[in-house]
Amino acid sequence: MFVKICGLSTPDTVATAVGAGADALGFVLTRSPRQVTPETARRLAAAVPPHVLTVGVVAGIGVAEARELVQAAGLRALQLHGAYSRADFAAVADLGLTLIRAVSYEAPDLRVGAYGEDLLLVDATDPGSGGAWDYATLRGRDLGKDWLLAGGLAVDTVAEAIRQSAAPGVDVSSGVESSRGVKDSALIREFIAAARQAA
Numbered sequence: 553m554f555v556k557i558c559g560l561s562t563p564d565t566v567a568t569a570v571g572a573g574a575d576a577l578g579f580v581l582t583r584s585p586r587q588v589t590p591e592t593a594r595r596l597a598a599a600v601p602p603h604v605l606t607v608g609v610v611a612g613i614g615v616a617e618a619r620e621l622v623q624a625a626g627l628r629a630l631q632l633h634g635a636y637s638r639a640d641f642a643a644v645a646d647l648g649l650t651l652i653r654a655v656s657y658e659a660p661d662l663r664v665g666a667y668g669e670d671l672l673l674v675d676a677t678d679p680g681s682g683g684a685w686d687y688a689t690l691r692g693r694d695l696g697k698d699w700l701l702a703g704g705l706a707v708d709t710v711a712e713a714i715r716q717s718a719a720p721g722v723d724v725s726s727g728v729e730s731s732r733g734v735k736d737s738a739l740i741r742e743f744i745a746a747a748r749q750a751a
């Protein structure tokens with residue numbers, strides 16, 4: 553079970569997520585309660601061991617700006633969240649980063665690699681809102697191998713969500729926060745343990 557913790561912004565919670573066994577950490581580089589500057593993301597990522605993927609998350613900006621942000625932050629993956637086209641993905645392919653396409657569960661083309669991405673993240677319609685949806689709608693659909701379930705996951709719901717969707721990986725933000733934008737170390741540990749136990 554691949555686990556990504558998204559929206560990190562402090563050294564303590566980054567260390568907690570790494571220590572608890574997260575596979576990927578997301579740093580939101582565009583407008584959000586969790587937004588960090590590229591400089592902060594770079595500093596936080598410097599403490600992350602190489603086996604953990606560091607991801608720059610962007611939404612609502614052009615790919616030229618996304619390129620600049622993720623390069624300035626020195627991260628190893630780029631998550632384009634929302635209405636990005638195949639041409640947009642082609643325009644960042646030369647960066648040599650792991651590319652994550654994050655879309656609503658209602659989007660067309662729910663298939664890993666359809667836009668040239670390495671990982672597909674299937675989310676709620678409003679990213680980072682903590683809103684849950686009917687994960688069971690994905691069960692039995694052939695999305696490919698490397699995809700993550702997201703949107704409203706939490707410690708007490710992640711196991712059932714994995715069971716309903718048959719997801720090979722999960723991504724969480726709001727569900728490991730004590731208040732909007734403030735990550736909680738105990739919840740991070742509990743979430744990762746619950747996801748791993750469910751797999």
Ligand SMILES: O=C(O)c1ccccc1NCC(=O)[C@H](O)[C@H](O)COP(=O)(O)O
Nearest residue numbers: 558584611679680682703704724725726
């Ligand atoms: O987290 C944000 O604030 C955010 C803002 C803009 C684009 C994407 C954002 N988050 C992306 C994520 O990968 C979240 O982890 C995912 O949407 C799940 O969020 P949540 O429902 O809060 O767990």
